[in-house]
Amino acid sequence: MHKRSNEPFLWMLFSAGGVVSAMLMPIHVLLFGLAFPLGWVDAPSYEHLLALVRHPLTRVYLFILCSLALFHWAHRFRFTLYDGLQIKHLNELINTFCYGGATLGTAVAAYLLWRIP
Amino acid sequence: MNNPTEYLPRSYHTRVSTYWWLARWPYVKFILREASSVFVAWIVVVTLLQIRALTRGPADYAELQNWLRSPLLLTLNAVSLAFVIFHAVTWFNLAPKAMVIRLRGKRLSSLAIAAPNYVAWVVISAAIAWILLRG
Amino acid sequence: MANRITLEVTRYNPAHDEKPRPDTYEVPLRKEWVVLDALNYIKDHLDGSLSFRWSCRMGVCGSCGMMVNGVPKLTCATFLSDYAPGPVRVEPMSHFPVLRDLVVDTSDFLVKLAKSKPWIIRKVEKPLNEEYFQTPEQMDAYKQFSMCINCMLCYAACPVYGLDPLFSGPAAIALAQRYNLDSRDQGASDRLDILSHHEGIWGCTFVGECTQVCPKNVDPAAAIQQYKLTATMEWLKALVLPRGAE
Numbered sequence: 001m002h003k004r005s006n007e008p009f010l011w012m013l014f015s016a017g018g019v020v021s022a023m024l025m026p027i028h029v030l031l032f033g034l035a036f037p038l039g040w041v042d043a044p045s046y047e048h049l050l051a052l053v054r055h056p057l058t059r060v061y062l063f064i065l066c067s068l069a070l071f072h073w074a075h076r077f078r079f080t081l082y083d084g085l086q087i088k089h090l091n092e093l094i095n096t097f098c099y100g101g102a103t104l105g106t107a108v109a110a111y112l113l114w115r116i117p
Numbered sequence: 118m119n120n121p122t123e124y125l126p127r128s129y130h131t132r133v134s135t136y137w138w139l140a141r142w143p144y145v146k147f148i149l150r151e152a153s154s155v156f157v158a159w160i161v162v163v164t165l166l167q168i169r170a171l172t173r174g175p176a177d178y179a180e181l182q183n184w185l186r187s188p189l190l191l192t193l194n195a196v197s198l199a200f201v202i203f204h205a206v207t208w209f210n211l212a213p214k215a216m217v218i219r220l221r222g223k224r225l226s227s228l229a230i231a232a233p234n235y236v237a238w239v240v241i242s243a244a245i246a247w248i249l250l251r252g
Numbered sequence: 253m254a255n256r257i258t259l260e261v262t263r264y265n266p267a268h269d270e271k272p273r274p275d276t277y278e279v280p281l282r283k284e285w286v287v288l289d290a291l292n293y294i295k296d297h298l299d300g301s302l303s304f305r306w307s308c309r310m311g312v313c314g315s316c317g318m319m320v321n322g323v324p325k326l327t328c329a330t331f332l333s334d335y336a337p338g339p340v341r342v343e344p345m346s347h348f349p350v351l352r353d354l355v356v357d358t359s360d361f362l363v364k365l366a367k368s369k370p371w372i373i374r375k376v377e378k379p380l381n382e383e384y385f386q387t388p389e390q391m392d393a394y395k396q397f398s399m400c401i402n403c404m405l406c407y408a409a410c411p412v413y414g415l416d417p418l419f420s421g422p423a424a425i426a427l428a429q430r431y432n433l434d435s436r437d438q439g440a441s442d443r444l445d446i447l448s449h450h451e452g453i454w455g456c457t458f459v460g461e462c463t464q465v466c467p468k469n470v471d472p473a474a475a476i477q478q479y480k481l482t483a484t485m486e487w488l489k490a491l492v493l494p495r496g497a498e
């Protein structure tokens with residue numbers, strides 16, 4: 001008999017991150033990764049982007065996007081390492097790397113979004 | 118049956134190869150799906166770099182844009198696009214399995230739950246594109 | 253269509269073999285034959301020492317699970333002609349210790365199945381002269397998961413079970429869910445205590461192959477994901493109402 005795990009918390013973050021990255025990432029990558037650099041459409045000007053990113057709603061949007069996507073990666077990557085590399089004894093290390101990394105990324109995102117002039 | 122007996126000397130345990138996932142296409146697809154999360158994390162890094170460049174000023178931002186135009190970054194981001202789309206499609210197709218929604222006694226099919234997700238995906242993407250391109 | 257086909261069948265005799273190895277047999281290729289027919293032909297005419305499990309020969313007992321060309325199948329439900337011109341590789345089910353030839357040790361599954369408490373659990377027993385009433389909708393809620401014939405093909409297909417011997421596995425969890433969803437059952441909380449941990453439902457990474465190979469369309473992958481959602485709801489409820497509503 002085991003005590004019920006607290007895994008649901010991590011699974012919720014993973015699921016939320018999965019939805020957010022599924023809905024938002026493709027268009028972000030299409031535009032910022034390909035369309036703008038390759039000139040398929042006119043890239044938005046620096047001024048326009050700065051104005052957009054200054055808006056509190058945009059900051060919240062970007063924070064949620066970055067943080068949840070990172071926790072989605074953390075959870076999925078952790079299981080890939082467990083099953084792929086079969087290294088149960090390195091559990092602690094894997095968890096620290098994955099969730100710690102996601103937490104660090106979240107903190108960086110918060111800092112950067114806070115510091116926009 | 119871990120204890121060998123007189124009539125059953127020992128059972129044979131096959132070790133699972135590190136390359137178990139290459140043996141069959143469904144397993145390869147599964148690993149690719151899981152690998153998509155790495156590209157999701159990469160895009161977060163690119164996004165954070167862009168925010169930082171925006172904060173630092175037009176010169177920094179222009180330099181970042183140049184970097185994004187380099188063949189290496191273009192290739193990386195093209196591959197990322199493929200993977201995040203793969204993630205989105207597999208996600209929308211699989212998520213309905215977890216949800217049992219009954220309407221008037223009959224269970225909603227996977228398609229009935231996945232379809233609105235696809236529609237939302239298109240609408241949201243269009244909205245974001247509009248916000249970015251109109252300025 | 254040719255009238256013969258070659259089978260490469262795994263042989264292993266623990267008394268004098270270091271490890272399993274394939275033997276080749278040529279059998280008739282009859283249009284209506286299944287792989288099980290070919291194995292019985294081998295045993296009857298070519299090599300009487302070949303050992304394999306089978307029983308009903310019609311896909312309801314779950315005894316004849318084996319790997320056919322690397323895919324877990326019920327050999328009584330797998331047509332030989334689908335593999336023409338061959339050769340057809342027949343191996344014991346993956347992820348189980350091999351006892352002899354095509355026979356595997358299934359005790360691990362049976363232990364895990366019992367842990368899921370796959371029976372109606374009542375907190376309050378009804379008197380013997382009172383029946384349980386169940387509407388068609390209530391039966392529909394768990395019916396799909398009740399179709400499991402314990403053939404273990406899902407275990408042979410599940411890479412997590414192959415990599416982590418402690419993982420409960422698809423069928424054990426799907427059958428737990430079958431009882432959780434049964435309106436007559438009151439044991440969902442007990443089963444959650446047993447299964448809501450890393451070797452239970454949280455070990456599953458939704459590969460989905462279990463569902464693909466299941467011969468009875470049980471869809472264990474769906475059962476597990478639904479169970480994860482239920483477990484998450486219960487976790488949230490426990491967070492908000494610690495001395496809880498049960």
